[in-house]
Amino acid sequence: MSAPVVVIDYGAGNLRSVARAVAHVHEAPVVSADPDDIHTAGAIILPGVGAASDTMQNLSSRGLVEPLLAYIEHGRPFLGVCMGLQALFEWSEEGDGQECLGVLPGRVLRFPTGGERKVPHMGWNTVDWVRDHPVTGGIPSGSAFYFVHSFYPSVPDASLHLGVTEYGDTFPSVVARDNVVATQFHPEKSGERGLRVYANFIQWARAGMPAAATAAGGLR
Amino acid sequence: MRRIIPCFDVNEGRVVKGVSFVELRDAGDPVELAKLYEKEGADELVFLDITASSDNRATMYDMVAATADQVFIPFTVGGGIRAVTDMKVMLELGAEKVSINTSAIQNPDLINEGAYRFGSQCIVVAIDARRVPEEPGRWEVFTHGGRNPTGLDAVEWAQEAVRRGAGELLVTSMDTDGHQTGYDNGMLRAISEAVTVPVIASGGAGGPKHMADALTIGKADAVLAASIFHFGTYSIRQVKEELAAAGIPVRLEADA
Numbered sequence: 001m002s003a004p005v006v007v008i009d010y011g012a013g014n015l016r017s018v019a020r021a022v023a024h025v026h027e028a029p030v031v032s033a034d035p036d037d038i039h040t041a042g043a044i045i046l047p048g049v050g051a052a053s054d055t056m057q058n059l060s061s062r063g064l065v066e067p068l069l070a071y072i073e074h075g076r077p078f079l080g081v082c083m084g085l086q087a088l089f090e091w092s093e094e095g096d097g098q099e100c101l102g103v104l105p106g107r108v109l110r111f112p113t114g115g116e117r118k119v120p121h122m123g124w125n126t127v128d129w130v131r132d133h134p135v136t137g138g139i140p141s142g143s144a145f146y147f148v149h150s151f152y153p154s155v156p157d158a159s160l161h162l163g164v165t166e167y168g169d170t171f172p173s174v175v176a177r178d179n180v181v182a183t184q185f186h187p188e189k190s191g192e193r194g195l196r197v198y199a200n201f202i203q204w205a206r207a208g209m210p211a212a213a214t215a216a217g218g219l220r
Numbered sequence: 221m222r223r224i225i226p227c228f229d230v231n232e233g234r235v236v237k238g239v240s241f242v243e244l245r246d247a248g249d250p251v252e253l254a255k256l257y258e259k260e261g262a263d264e265l266v267f268l269d270i271t272a273s274s275d276n277r278a279t280m281y282d283m284v285a286a287t288a289d290q291v292f293i294p295f296t297v298g299g300g301i302r303a304v305t306d307m308k309v310m311l312e313l314g315a316e317k318v319s320i321n322t323s324a325i326q327n328p329d330l331i332n333e334g335a336y337r338f339g340s341q342c343i344v345v346a347i348d349a350r351r352v353p354e355e356p357g358r359w360e361v362f363t364h365g366g367r368n369p370t371g372l373d374a375v376e377w378a379q380e381a382v383r384r385g386a387g388e389l390l391v392t393s394m395d396t397d398g399h400q401t402g403y404d405n406g407m408l409r410a411i412s413e414a415v416t417v418p419v420i421a422s423g424g425a426g427g428p429k430h431m432a433d434a435l436t437i438g439k440a441d442a443v444l445a446a447s448i449f450h451f452g453t454y455s456i457r458q459v460k461e462e463l464a465a466a467g468i469p470v471r472l473e474a475d476a
Contacts, residue, residue, distance in 0.1 A: 020289055122341055124221045124263055124471050144471040148341050189294045191258055
């Protein structure tokens with residue numbers, strides 16, 4: 001039996017929706033706040049909604065920060081969703097400013113208000129792929145996904161960008177580097193194409209995270 | 221992107237849709253309908269519990285949980301939500317948002333409390349209103365499914381709801397609801413121009429043209445409809461294709 005998919009339980013509001021989506025495309029994941037489950041996971045999904053400070057505090061108080069950093073450092077498959085994306089960066093502008101996990105270079109900034117842009121950015125918006133990746137394989141560029149957020153990742157290193165979205169300005173709505181993939185949108189609320197993100201991620205993890213060219217060929 | 225939202229009136233776990241809130245007809249099983257509409261390209265779903273007695277909340281909880289297990293687009297649950305604890309139950313069962321109407325008027329602080337606890341993006345305030353015949357350009361808010369006048373001005377109440385933390389407004393015209401002759405675009409526009417949050421148009425959809433009018437003339441961000449979808453007059457896909465042809469941005473990718 002292969003190692004399970006683990007959805008990290010730190011009180012995130014979308015935890016159950018993410019778990020249900022994984023159950024729908026694969027099998028019921030292990031939903032856990034136990035560092036031992038992180039050590040034995042075959043793939044990890046970090047969900048999240050709400051404030052960066054609450055997220056970091058909840059991860060920290062449950063003793064999850066070190067195990068998650070070690071897991072990622074060891075090159076094992078990781079998917080962050082919404083706040084689970086934002087937590088990966090160095091710092092968030094939320095509240096008085098919040099140190100985050102620092103796995104990826106970049107900062108999380110508040111959408112400036114004013115003009116036509118409503119904040120939060122809420123609802124369906126399109127994502128254009130800027131390169132191929134197994135996790136987005138088989139999903140057409142320009143597909144719409146469901147977003148709910150007031151902060152966005154500012155990532156100067158464009159090699160991390162996997163998908164981009166325009167909301168007043170263009171921001172990276174999917175980022176990826178090596179074993180880490182993260183989406184600002186909610187795949188679990190984005191219908192068939194969102195479910196495909198989870199299915200692709202799990203397939204990619206099980207296959208030992210092959211590079212884009214081979215895996216994308218297999219999926220299309 | 222403009223959203224198309226099928227609405228289900230649910231009574232004891234079954235979908236019904238009234239004509240002007242009086243005559244009720246059965247249009248089927250909510251979870252099966254929800255799955256069908258997701259597949260057809262619905263952007264969101266709204267379930268309104270119109271069950272008169274509060275003894276059957278468990279039926280609604282089961283329906284919400286079953287929907288969350290099988291449907292992977294956002295859905296809103298309204299009806300019978302009178303306290304923050306009611307909101308919490310629905311959100312934990314898997315609803316993306318909760319909608320409050322009469323309870324928001326009886327206890328406006330419920331909007332603030334819900335927004336504080338769960339975020340404005342979870343809190344929809346539903347407003348049922350009717351034209352004031354003697355005063356063109358004025359609409360009065362009604363509660364209890366449109367039975368009780370409140371004396372509140374719909375535009376002013378909309379603004380107060382948003383100030384208190386509503387993330388979205390679901391605006392139903394009691395005059396046009398059930399008649400399939402078009403939305404009340406005057407009221408929609410007055411409210412849309414007065415608030416900064418999305419407005420969902422409700423009441424009166426007879427076809428795609430009415431929806432296009434609500435989204436352009438009425439300046440709504442989303443259109444809600446029940447009967448025309450439940451009885452197969454139009455499919456969601458047909459509506460979206462017609463809106464797209466009219467130059468309105470919609471998500472057109474179901475089953476692609």
